[in-house]
Amino acid sequence: MAQDLHMEDIRDDQRTTSEEETRRSSRNRTVSSTPSEPTGKNIPQKRAASSPQSTRTLRPQRDDRQNGSGADPVAEAMKPLTDEERRNWKGWVELESDPALFNFILRENGVEDARVHEVLTLDTEMLAGLPQPIYGFIFLFRYRDEDDEIEVEDPPKCPRHVWFANQTTSNACATVALLNIVMNVSEINLGEALVSFKQTTQGLKPAYRGQRLSQNDSIRCIHNSFARRMDMLNADLGLQNDFEKWEHLKKNPKRKKVTNNNRKKKKDEEESGFHFIAYVPINGSVWRLDGLQRHPVNLGQSGDDWIAVALAHIKERLHQNDQDDIQFSLLSLCKSPLQSIRQQVAQNMNLIMSIEESLNNMTPDWKVFTAGHEVPKSSELREFLGLSQEFIDKANPSASALERLQLASMEPSSLIKLHEELLRDQTALRGKYMVEEVSIGQENEQAAKRKQDHSPRIHSSMKALAEAGVMKEIVQDIRENKDTK
Known part of the structure; x- marks a missing residue:
């Protein structure tokens, strides 16, 4: 089996140039969403795909009610999502930066002796109060186009002792970052399923590890445990838009010269998405594991305090942001207190x-x-x-x-x-x-x-109010109250 995997890598090396161009172009496919809190709660993750995919199995049919035929797309979108539909869907939904959610994913994947905690500040006192030892950090930040330029032309290849997977599908960076940590901590009991997955992917390159991860039904279903039908439809729509942009760029490779003013205007109009990456000490060095980068980055020797090395890099990354954009989230993966x-x-x-x-x-x-x-x-x-x-x-x-x-x-x-x-x-x-x-x-x-989807009930209530003729009055009252404040 391992020999077959290595032969697969050798054959794939012949397509490195074209795949690299596709991989780099795919990083720019982001979600335009704004986090609801400065601390990073409820922040949607950065979405990126290595190649266009179609997972639109849940998209409702087009409405053709003018001719008296066809289903109501809104009603179709509001239908409760069944477990079978969730399992059969091949996409990935955005995840919030919520410790409870990450801990649920860990337990469902069979990891019992590690737990995620939120890091509210970057003070050493706060970190000292967390359960020890701290195995790694999951950092969520606003991803910019300039981040693609951070990677050097010929980075060192991923060493054999580092398990690192690329993000090869949209919206998977939360699970990718989490697994990039736990797979590199020998003290963590991974559980039977993840141990098997690690063994079967150990001899692969990061891109093919990521591909195996994105195709793993069990890991994907656990990631999508809290998905609602609207979440899946939004993910499908995002992939459709990415595919159309990819096709457009493929047919029109030449680009017009962009001035600084136009570039700034475009940046203001299109808000960048957010992206999860991992920091973890491995064999005396601190590594930044970013699934959108081709290879992991060695940040230097960990010494007696690997956390200081990681925090220095995180703070540097935060300083690169605009002064009015300090939205981020930091989670720590620690030894379970249990x-x-x-x-x-x-x-x-x-x-x-x-x-x-x-x-x-x-x-x-x-x-x-x-x-x-x-x-x-x-x-x-x-x-x-x-x-x-x-x-x-x-x-x-x-x-x-x-x-x-x-x-x-x-x-x-x-x-x-x-x-x-x-x-x-x-x-x-x-x-x-x-x-x-x-x-x-x-x-x-x-x-x-959180698995309960209240969207159908809300929709039916709103529809009942509209049919009763009181919705217009409610909207008017809200507007008047807003104007008087």
């Missing part, structure tokens, strides 16, 4: 078991002198935290904890006191674990609500 807490509970139990063994040898009736705190049973730990006895036995306590145990081992009273302290720590850790599980449950609840 996994950290589970590890701490296991280490805590390991110490408690060691103390009890020592006390049993020194003072068999030592439990008479305790405060009556009960040690969690193995079945309880296994049921609520998924901790097996083997996992607890292999959990190595920290050096400081072992030092405390060593100092207390001189006399039974010190061991009993330490035993009680560890039991209190155990209770606190289990409380934190429950809080995290509640948080995940709330995210899942929020995800279930």
